Amino acid sequence: MIYNARWGILATGGIAKTFVSDLLKDPKARGALDVSHTVTAVASSSSKSRAENFISELNIPGTPSAYGSYEDIVKDSNVDIVYIATPHSHHYQNARLALESGKHVLCEKAFTVNAAQAKILCELAKEKNLFLMEAVWTRYFPLSIQVRELIQKGEIGEVLRVITDLSLGNSDYWDASHRMVNLDLAGGALLDLGVYPLTWVFQTLYHTLPPAQRQPPSSIVSSMAKYPGTGADESTTMIITFPTTTPSGTSHAHHRTSHAVAMTAFAVGTNPDLRNSTGPAIRIQGTKGEIQVDGPAFRPLRFRVIPKNESDTKVREVECAIPDGERGMYWEADEAARCVRDGKLESEGLPWEESIVIMQTMDEIRKQHGLVYPEKIESTEYPVQL
Ligand SMILES: NC(=O)c1ccc[n+]([C@@H]2O[C@H](COP(=O)([O-])OP(=O)(O)OC[C@H]3O[C@@H](n4cnc5c(N)ncnc54)[C@H](OP(=O)(O)O)[C@@H]3O)[C@@H](O)[C@H]2O)c1
Structure with a gap:
């Protein structure tokens, strides 16, 4: 039996278009034989006609409803899961609006502005028996799953260090009102891009341990440069220590810790010439070798396993291509659909607890540099008119 998830799309900006265009691809083509997706409604806070244009521009099949407000879409009985793309x-x-109205939620990254908000959403989902997931699509890439499994199998030994970067190389200055740098929209490199280097840090050094052995960072230090004119961060560099190593957990013999360097920036780039000539964006270093993942960190398509052992010098290159015209956001949608079908409230690929620990990590880094957003968007009050 194929389970069909009925989606409501909340907001009609850039990522909503990319997500829906992927959602409309035939799941069978990617080997997903147990789930399908239908977009049953679209809402725009700007106007109903903007939602209608979105539906026609993307050629959404069937007769999806168009709404001119978010309050309306969460009342639609034909919607199972709301995708939040604001x-x-x-x-x-x-x-919160969607959960309060009894809808399952897939919410774009960064999950919220701070960990306190994330916690409340998770508690609410639990109380209402609803599915909730932060839409960190990269976690559901077959490439990410393979890399996590290789670490868990001990392919590169005990992992002691990870270096990750997602930096844009955008030398033009954005206008102060731009989403990326506007404090009113929680702009800044850390919340927008930094979640990806942090995703790699956590999915390698934290998530590869059995849940009971996962421990939050024991130390976080960071540097931050602010964007001229707005005060959002334009460059943030983090050094994170975990009290455990992976995959065996804390090494009792040596009491080792694992370290991560995670970087994000607007003006310098991971791949400044876009020719992928700068080496891997992610290096996962273990006692028996290294896994290197080529960037961009949000949409990696290739990795290599480099064994340390001299008698086994073979470097194994692994390609995980995505067909032209596809982004790769459908894997997270398939995961959300399966969780809803199976009555799961959270995804094992990114449990609530892990999203919250990552938000706490970003809270701590912001605190170290006095990066505070306006009260109304840091607030846990509900409802607040933004
Ligand atoms: N997963 C990914 O690869 C990825 C990539 C890019 C962005 N994102 C995330 O997705 C979210 C949206 O990013 P985006 O690039 O799609 O942004 P965007 O193009 O600016 O779209 C945001 C949409 O949110 C709605 N909105 C409601 N209130 C708004 C306000 N006060 N200001 C601006 N927009 C408002 C608008 O839609 P209506 O007018 O229809 O209500 C707007 O079109 C962000 O959280 C971002 O981090 C994820």
């Missing part, structure tokens, strides 16, 4: 400043209010 700026992260708005995620808490929008996700």
Whole structure:
């Protein structure tokens, strides 16, 4: 039996278009034989006609409803899961609206502005018996799953260090009102891009341990440069220590810790010439070798396993291509559909607890540099008109 998830799309900006265009691809083509997706409704806070244009521009099949407000879409009985694609400043209010109305939620990254908001959303989902997931699509890439499994199998031994970067190399200055740098929209490199280097840090050094052995960072230090004119961060560099190593857990013999360097920036780039000539964006270093993942960190398509052992010098290159015209956001949608079908409230690929620990990590880094967003978007009050 194929389970069909009925989606409501909340907001009609850039990522909503990319997500829906992937959602409309035939799941069978990617080997997903047990789930399918239908977009049953689209809502725009700007106007109903904007939602209608979105539906026609993307050629959404069937007769999806178009709404001119988010309050309307969460009342639609033909919607099972609401996909939240507003700026992260708005995620808490929008996700809460959907959960309060009894809808399952897939919410874009960064999950919320701070960990306190994330916790409340998870508690609410639990109380209402609803599915909730932060839409960190990269976690559901077959490439990410393979890399996590290789670490768990001990392919590169005990992992002691990870270096990750997602930096844009955008030398033009954005206008101060731009989503990426506007404090009112929770702008800044850390919340927008930093979640990806942090995703790699956590999915390698934290998630590869059995849940009971996962421990939050024991130390976080960071540097931050602010964007001229707005005060959002334009460059953030983090050094994170975990009290455990992976995959065996804390090494009792040596009491080892594992370290991560995670970087994000606007003006310098991971691949400044876009020719992928700069080496891997992610290096996962273990006692028996290294896994290197080529960037961009949000949409990696290739990795290599480099064994340390001299008698086994073979470097194994692994390609995980995505067909032209596809982004790769459908794997997270398939996961959300399966969880809803199976009555799961959270995804094992990114449990609530892990999303919250990552938000706490970003809270701590912001605190170290006095990066505070306006009260109304840091607030846990609901409802707040933004
Ligand atoms: N997963 C990914 O690869 C990825 C990539 C890019 C962005 N994102 C995330 O997705 C979210 C949206 O990013 P985006 O690039 O799609 O942004 P965007 O193009 O600016 O779209 C955001 C949409 O949110 C709605 N919105 C409601 N209130 C708003 C306000 N006060 N200001 C601006 N927009 C408002 C608007 O839609 P309506 O007018 O229809 O209500 C707008 O079109 C962010 O959280 C971002 O981090 C994820």
